[in-house]
């Protein structure tokens with residue numbers, strides 16, 4: 001046990017990093033999570049939360065520096081929740097992410113050590129994000145956009161974000177200036193009016209802008225000025241007045257200018273995407289990841305891509321199967337994906353709207369599925385999807401995951417039928433603790 005300083009204050013040494021980039025030390029065998037503490041560093045901390053199985057501490061004073069610590073490039077690093085690893089050397093970040101994947105696969109799936117390949121680094125260490133989704137607050141009579149403070153719902157206003165693409169960042173500043181010029185108010189849950197979130201997506205010189213609001217009308221002068229910004233393809237209002245809603249967008253969309261279709265280049269593919277559709281935030285790295293996923297698939301007759309978004313993966317591996325069917329739950333994304341198949345001359349690729357588990361079962365009643373690619377949200381594959389995969393039993397599954405813990409749990413649920421062949425992590429979000437992983441699963445003979 002570490003030396004106790006006073007009732008509240010104790011010394012703790014971080015032994016490793018956790019899934020949110022926090023340091024993990026131990027007090028009487030119990031893990032203590034401490035933000036901004038790197039492995040090997042000792043700090044005097046105050047315990048801010050004590051539970052039966054873990055505790056959380058806040059640093060009062062750091063007593064030594066890890067040789068891997070660097071000065072963060074951003075002035076709000078450590079207060080803003082965006083980039084917890086900006087204090088760690090880039091190579092060490094990659095090593096840490098590899099260990100995160102390795103630990104999760106050992107812990108949940110019983111995979112032996114040494115099976116995880118080195119992390120593929122992002123082509124861009126900064127300026128890689130093509131989209132921002134920033135909550136809006138009022139501060140000293142001005143609207144500010146920012147990210148949540150670590151562990152609270154206070155906003156740390158962003159003056160200049162280094163992980164945003166520089167053009168996206170310039171647009172954000174320009175649009176915030178206009179919102180203040182027209183004296184818009186931030187969302188007030190009592191009246192259910194005002195601005196909630198600014199959503200901007202910038203790619204290839206063009207951009208989409210969504211103002212998520214309560215029941216408010218937007219001033220026509222503001223709309224006119226927004227329309228004048230070069231590169232605007234689509235200006236939308238999304239009316240999400242429900243104060244309990246945790247969803248970013250409601251189903252109430254209002255097109256204010258342009259059309260809901262942003263043209264985007266992805267490798268050799270030409271894709272269109274609408275405001276509600278998911279698109280990878282780090283495009284150059286997504287391109288490398290999709291190409292790797294495609295290279296793992298053996299040519300076959302029928303391939304299903306579940307959680308297909310606007311169809312980028314299916315279209316990237318279009319030469320791998322005679323028929324490819326994508327499944328996606330958001331209708332706008334399915335419409336984009338079918339249009340994208342036409343744009344890229346892929347008549348044998350089509351997309352259906354629905355729940356991945358149910359639609360896959362329907363497909364398997366009509367044809368044998370040889371290969372499946374899954375790219376689910378952070379929650380991983382639900383029970384129904386695991387059941388569907390177990391029933392359909394494709395020869396190969398390529399699992400693209402953004403959460404090592406759910407990946408590990410899902411592999412465990414498939415382990416009696418499938419062997420883990422390849423595990424390759426990708427650093428999609430440098431300076432954050434996130435890591436994407438491609439796993440190739442092959443049916444036991």
Ligand SMILES: C[S@@+](CC[C@H](N)C(=O)[O-])C[C@H]1O[C@@H](n2cnc3c(N)ncnc32)[C@H](O)[C@@H]1O
Nearest residue numbers: 278307308309328329330354355356375376377
């Ligand atoms: C991580 S994104 C991947 C999208 C796409 N593969 C890409 O790389 O652009 C997950 C996608 O799954 C969709 N989704 C979430 N739950 C789903 C479900 N139960 N069935 C089908 N699609 C779902 C989301 O709308 C989102 O587009």
